Amino acid sequence: EADIYQTPRYLVIGTGKKITLECSQTMGHDKMYWYQQDPGMELHLIHYSYGVNSTEKGDLSSESTVSRIRTEHFPLTLESARPSHTSQYLCASGDSGNTIYFGEGSWLTVV
Amino acid sequence: GQSLEQPSEVTAVEGAIVQINCTYQTSGFYGLSWYQQHDGGAPTFLSYNALDGLEETGRFSSFLSRSDSYGYLLLQELQMKDSASYFCAVRDGGSARQLTFGSGTQLTVLP
Numbered sequence: 766e767a768d769i770y771q772t773p774r775y776l777v778i779g780t781g782k783k784i785t786l787e788c789s790q791t792m793g794h795d796k797m798y799w800y801q802q803d804p805g806m807e808l809h810l811i812h813y814s815y816g817v818n819s820t821e822k823g824d825l826s827s828e829s830t831v832s833r834i835r836t837e838h839f840p841l842t843l844e845s846a847r848p849s850h851t852s853q854y855l856c857a858s859g860d861s862g863n864t865i866y867f868g869e870g871s872w873l874t875v876v
Numbered sequence: 877g878q879s880l881e882q883p884s885e886v887t888a889v890e891g892a893i894v895q896i897n898c899t900y901q902t903s904g905f906y907g908l909s910w911y912q913q914h915d916g917g918a919p920t921f922l923s924y925n926a927l928d929g930l931e932e933t934g935r936f937s938s939f940l941s942r943s944d945s946y947g948y949l950l951l952q953e954l955q956m957k958d959s960a961s962y963f964c965a966v967r968d969g970g971s972a973r974q975l976t977f978g979s980g981t982q983l984t985v986l987p
Contacts, residue, residue, distance in 0.1 A: 798975070807979040808919070808963065824976070855918060863907050863926070863967065865975055867918035 768792055771856050771868035778846055778875055785842045786871045788856030797839040798857040798865065801825060808855065814839055846875040878902040880964055880978035887984045888954055896949045896981045898964035906967040908940050908947045909975070914960045922949070922962075951983070959985045 769790040778784055790797065795816045800808040800823075810823030814833040828850070829843050839858075843850055851874050859865035880900045888894040898908065907926040911919040925931055925940035925947060937950040951958055961980040 800977075805961075805980075805982070808977040810974060810976065813974060823974070859975075863909060863924045864921045867920070869918050 769856060769858050769866050769868040771854075771871050773871060774869060775872045776874070778873070780847055780875055782846050782875075783842070783844050784846055784873070785840050786854055786856075786873070788839045788841070788868060789837050790839075790858040790866075790868075791837060792858060792860070792866070793836060794858035794860045794866075795836070796859045796865070797833065798859075799823075799829075799831060799839070799841050800855040800857065800867075801827065802853045802855055802870075804853070812841065846873075848875045851875050878966055878976050880966060880976065882962075882964055882978045882981045884979065885982045885984070887986065889986045890954055890956060892954050893950065893952045894954060894983065896951075896962050896964075896983070898947050898949075898978055900945050900947075900964070900966050900978075902945075902966050902976075905942065905945075908938075909965045909967075910936075910938055910949045911963045911965060911977070912960050913963065913980070919963060954985045956985050956987065959983055 772787045797814045799812040802808045809825035811825050811827040812831040814820045820831050854871045856868040857865045882898045909924045910922040913919040923938040930939045935952045940947040963980045964978045965975050
């Protein structure tokens with residue numbers, strides 16, 4: 766059983782608002798990821814981290830930013846939300862092996 | 877870069893066997909993984925192949941042919957609960973810490 770948690774699970778916010786999606790894992794994994802997924806569609810990597818103070822952008826351009834100040838914590842921030850940001854955001858973590866573990870996801874709706 | 881191709885939809889009946897194929901193009905190759913995702917849920921790890929051949933885990937098996945850049949997931953004795961999306965994913969040599977997902981195959985199991 767993976768121990769990776771995301772909050773909030775569901776959020777509706779207005780255009781222009783700032784939002785931070787939280788992700789925490791208790792497995793001590795070095796690698797953490799943020800994926801964006803629209804319903805029924807593929808997963809797009811938007812950010813990943815190799816460890817503390819190490820973050821990189823993924824394949825999908827995103828207006829979000831991330832930070833990795835602590836191993837267990839990898840928050841994602843949207844400074845000014847737009848309706849095009851409406852999507853599901855999935856956080857994941859992994860160690861040196863080949864399995865990554867996903868959180869339950871955060872469903873964001875921007876109105 | 878890397879790309880993966882898998883069928884968008886597969887339909888089968890309970891008790892049947894279904895094979896979901898995945899072809900990939902990567903600059904390097906560190907292994908092929910399979911993930912299952914139920915509607916509204918998070919992806920969960922099913923299997924991983926780094927070497928050619930068949931890996932069996934209960935009703936699910938996964939196959940890899942590195943020379944053909946091809947793999948498949950085989951689901952036997954299908955059950956209704958197997959209805960889900962199935963994603964293949966590769967970890968490539970360009971950035972071995974990244975995992976890139978295919979677009980997913982929606983499996984529908986009929987009674």
